[in-house]
Amino acid sequence: GRHWIVWILLGCVPLSSLPLRFWVNVIKNPQFVFDIHKNSITDACLSVVAQTFMDSCSTSEHRLGKDSPSNKLLYAKDIPNYKSWVERYYRDIAKMASISDQDMDAYLVEQSRLHASDFNVLSALSELYFYVTKYRQEILTALDRDVSCRKHKLRQKLEQIISLVSSNS
Structure with missing residues (x-):
């Protein structure tokens, strides 16, 4: 754990x-x-x-x-x-005592279930999109610099999301 x-x-x-x-x-x-x-x-x-x-x-x-x-x-x-x-x-x-991955996962799932109605997903996504578009170049540059991000092609994935959202706006 x-x-x-x-x-x-x-x-x-x-x-x-x-x-x-x-x-x-x-x-x-x-x-x-x-x-x-x-x-x-x-x-x-x-x-x-x-x-x-x-x-x-x-x-x-x-x-x-x-x-x-x-x-x-x-x-x-x-x-x-x-x-x-x-x-x-x-x-x-x-x-503090360690807890297992399974116990932590179960706790997080339960917290998500308990607070699902407290969270406005569309509002959060809108704020995230606003932030990403405002700092687009800085974020893309940071994704390019990180080895793990490059490995998972996060820059390309983010650019696809930006393109999709901006075309649907």
């Missing part, structure tokens, strides 16, 4: 990747999740919170001095305490 919770939380990548790729993005851009307007003052405040979160999840030590940015100095004395919380969190996850 695998430590599925660790795989899910870490996204199969190093310790700081999930916080940096997901949570920091959500903290800095709440409009991605909530229907809100973010003004410049809120943006500045969220940047400080995001920076504190990133520093708390970082495994490297940051030397601060009088020339350090103010957003790093603001919570500098709290960072060691936050780092210990993060380390304890991941240590506790590592101690």
Whole structure:
């Protein structure tokens, strides 16, 4: 069996990747999740919170001095305490019992069944299509660069989907 919770939380990548790729993005851009307007003052405040979160999840030590940015100095004395919380969190996850692939699959199928009516598939597909068309070239380039994506011909498959959807629009 695998430590599925660790795989899910870490996204199969190093310790700081999930916080940096997901949570920091959500903290800095709440409009991605909530229907809100973010003004410049809120943006500045969220940047400080995001920076504190990133520093708390970082495994490297940051030397601060009088020339350090103010957003790093603001919570500098709290960072060691936050780092210990993060380390304890991941240590506790590592101690969790493993579950089998079958148990995880069964759990995910059950969750999908329980929440099937909560999810608007057409709305989600529309948002995904909007995102893909907006960042088409960047996504296609990334698919070209990845060996596994090339092996599975994901660029060609995505281009087919884009073509199909755009011709039916």
